[in-house]
Amino acid sequence: MKITTAVIWLVAALVIARGRRPMLLVCAIAFAAGFVWTEYADSIRQTGPLTRLFSSSTLTTWTLGAPLDRIDPTLWALWIWHLTPLGVIGLIGLVFIRAVPGDRRLWVLSTIAMALAYAVFPTLFAQHSYYAVAVSPAVALLLGAAWRGAILARPRRFVLIATAALAVGTFAVSLPKWIVAFGPADPDHELVSAAQIQAATSPTDRVLIIGRDYSPAILFYADRQGIALPLAASVTDLPADLVAGYRRFDCGIDRAGDCVAITP
Incomplete structure (x- = not known):
């Protein structure tokens, strides 16, 4: 797991920990391990004329972006575009989430993780499509909640038809990505x-x-x-x-x- 992925999930976990000492301890150990590893990796990078260009201190702006990047519509559009193959369109079903009984901590955790991903690393998630994998568990959990909420709030036939339409729409919209990934494409020559x-x-x-x-x-x-x-x-x-x-x-x-x- 990349440190940038760990950060968003650990911070989200801390938010919902609510004083649970075992959970806080696990998060603290994970943060400490990430810090030690980053320091060690930086010490290795500093030994090379090229790798020192990619030490943590020199990549701060690239990693965290500028303050206004968080409200840049172009970066938002790129981020949503990268999330599209994950089925993010289906999150429209979250309007029915109030109909779902039970513990909602997982959904809160997922929402916080996705919000943190863009709030903390806007340029990384916008520029690199593979960063969407970091929040794919959150998207999956929220899609499950949305689907169940819709099933409980609307006729099953309506939900199944809407789900099929959204699935087809997701595939159609994200088809260019699948072509590049699996087709004989060489966009950069x-x-x-x-x-x-x-x-x-x-x-x-x-x-x-x-x-x-x-x-x-x-x-x-x-x-x-x-x-x-x-x-x-x-x-x-x-x-x-x-x-x-x-x-x-x-x-x-x-x-x-x-x-x-x-x-x-």
Whole structure:
């Protein structure tokens, strides 16, 4: 579990703990473990010329975003778009939640976790679609509550038809995501770039990829070892002896897959 995932669930758990000492103790241990691990990971990252760019202290703004990001409609739209394949449209059924008897702590926990996810890490959840997995249990729990509430408050046939319609609508709206995930898609032209790199180099060459941030995709598909230079760094940030002999290529995403060899 990533520390950013643990934080939203642990804070949500603390909110509903209400003085339960065992639960508070578990949360405290988890927070302590996360802090120790982060400190240890940062100490490792500080030893490398590239990895130190990704230590916790240098990524604060990227991780937490700016204050106004929390009310940015563009980021909200991206976040909802990433949640769509999880069936978030079905949460409309929560209007019937008052009809559901019993303990609602799980639903409260889920609601708090989702609210915290966007309140604390707006840019992460908006920029990275896979971050939606962190709140997928919350969506599942709330969908279950919504469905049960609707079943108790409305005719079963109506609920089943509405559920089927929402399921079909969810699939239709999120179809572009499924195509990218499972179809023969290459939106960033990584396969094209990889084919060029593979043709221009030998298996023993070390390759430096510029213009694709720290993504290893081109190196992976080209079956080459090397370095993907982060956009926040330049070649001069690297020790000269580290990249000596590397074949260098500018594969900027704006080149539509065309990689240009660079002479050191």
